[in-house]
Amino acid sequence: MRKVYxxxxxxxxxxxxxxxxxxxxxxELFGNPLSFHSYGQAAKKAVDEAREKVAKLINAKPSEIIxxxxxxxxNNFAIKSAATANQQKGKHIVISGIxxxxxxxxxxAMEKLGFKVTLLPVDKYxxxxxxxxxxxxxxxxxxVSVMHSNNxxxxxxxxxxxxxxxxEKGILLHTxxxxxxxxxxxxxxxLGVDMLTMSAHKFYGPKGIGALYVRKGARIVxxxxxxxxxxxxxxxxxxxxxxxxxxxxxxxxxxxxxxRVKKITPLRDKLIKGLTEKIEHIHVNGHLxxxxxxxxxxxxxxxEGEAMLLFLIKExxxxxxxxxxxxxxxxxxxxxxxIGVSDATAQGSLLFSLGxxxxxxxxxxxxxxxxxxxERLRAMSPIYNK
Numbered sequence: 001m002r003k004v005y006x007x008x009x010x011x012x013x014x015x016x017x018x019x020x021x022x023x024x025x026x027x028e029l030f031g032n033p034l035s036f037h038s039y040g041q042a043a044k045k046a047v048d049e050a051r052e053k054v055a056k057l058i059n060a061k062p063s064e065i066i067x068x069x070x071x072x073x074x075n076n077f078a079i080k081s082a083a084t085a086n087q088q089k090g091k092h093i094v095i096s097g098i099x100x101x102x103x104x105x106x107x108x109a110m111e112k113l114g115f116k117v118t119l120l121p122v123d124k125y126x127x128x129x130x131x132x133x134x135x136x137x138x139x140x141x142x143x144v145s146v147m148h149s150n151n152x153x154x155x156x157x158x159x160x161x162x163x164x165x166x167x168e169k170g171i172l173l174h175t176x177x178x179x180x181x182x183x184x185x186x187x188x189x190x191l192g193v194d195m196l197t198m199s200a201h202k203f204y205g206p207k208g209i210g211a212l213y214v215r216k217g218a219r220i221v222x223x224x225x226x227x228x229x230x231x232x233x234x235x236x237x238x239x240x241x242x243x244x245x246x247x248x249x250x251x252x253x254x255x256x257x258x259x260r261v262k263k264i265t266p267l268r269d270k271l272i273k274g275l276t277e278k279i280e281h282i283h284v285n286g287h288l289x290x291x292x293x294x295x296x297x298x299x300x301x302x303x304e305g306e307a308m309l310l311f312l313i314k315e316x317x318x319x320x321x322x323x324x325x326x327x328x329x330x331x332x333x334x335x336x337x338x339i340g341v342s343d344a345t346a347q348g349s350l351l352f353s354l355g356x357x358x359x360x361x362x363x364x365x366x367x368x369x370x371x372x373x374x375e376r377l378r379a380m381s382p383i384y385n386k
Contacts (some may be wrong), residue, residue: 004362008294009151009353010320014245015204021248022206025241033238043240050247053212057250058181058188058196066212066230067243071178071199072102074212077194077223078174079106082143083115085221086172090140091115091149096128096147098335100176103145125287126155126339130162134149136340141171148177148186152335152351153286163192172218178202179292182253184261187365194218204356205249209242237299264293267363271296271352274367279330279374283345285336294354303377305349305360311373
């Protein structure tokens with residue numbers, strides 16, 4: 001059976017050079033970076049070098065990079081730390097309605113502590129209107145969080161335009177760029193953001209390591225207490241091998257991003273075109289062009305996404321139905337509902353996320369396999385009338 005992996009939004013296959021770079025730090029280079037002996041200093045050097053590589057990838061200073069366990073932790077860090085540090089100025093947070101759950105739930109947690117949260121609407125493509133950001137701001141607003149690109153529908157947000165508003169108002173701006181960094185060019189300084197979330201396993205690095213960019217001068221407080229790691233901003237023994245892996249993934253991305261975009265974008269467009277031509281009652285979610293190169297999010301009427309996934313798995317195709325973090329909940333995606341997709345239609349969602357290893361043959365296989373699956377499931381559907 002042919003095996004096709006089209007679930008790169010969930011996680012990517014670590015680059016071979018990443019695995020190779022990490023290996024010594026599991027064995028002979030096992031020291032703690034805080035130790036003064038040679039074992040510790042070798043580890044410290046590796047962490048410092050990785051920090052420089054990650055910073056370079058997003059046009060930041062090494063001192064502005066804080067390593068975390070995941071992108072989810074980085075989002076929690078950004079929302080909770082910034083809100084806590086600046087609450088004397090106000091207790092109002094503005095976020096978009098299509099944020100990753102780690103941002104949405106962090107904001108809800110702050111609500112329980114007396115903060116007010118405003119959810120921004122999006123248009124049918126999932127784009128936040130900067131004018132809505134301006135309208136949502138009050139004298140109490142201290143933080144705005146709008147993701148750089150959406151993890152489900154792939155739409156890229158106008159962060160530079162939003163940052164002009166937040167800068168003028170003296171408000172911190174955070175962007176969750178976990179799906180963007182390493183896959184498309186991201187310039188933290190050019191975007192004008194104060195905080196930016198990254199996750200290594202979204203760009204061919206290891207799982208269990210992420211980072212938060214915090215612009216020099218942005219006011220935050222430590223998120224995890226108990227040690228002096230990360231300049232006292234995030235305690236806990238360094239995940240040296242993970243940090244090294246993220247650094248290597250960042251270094252490779254610096255070289256490969258143009259090539260990745262050039263290769264993946266036509267494959268994405270081919271899949272979208274093929275599916276819309278071969279399947280009736282199909283909807284493409286997100287902006288058709290202003291989206292991540294590898295994102296293909298669709299809804300197919302009259303059948304459930306979970307059923308399609310099971311049949312695809314039998315054909316060797318790995319995909320997903322919405323966000324991996326919530327796919328087991330069997331609920332309609334909050335992102336799809338936010339862009340105006342009905343609850344019934346949202347149940348028939350599929351997300352194909354392409355990566356550096358995706359081939360023309362992979363796309364052809366999906367285009368051959370999925371239409372008959374749809375036909376078979378619709379034949380069993382009590383609500384489908386051909």
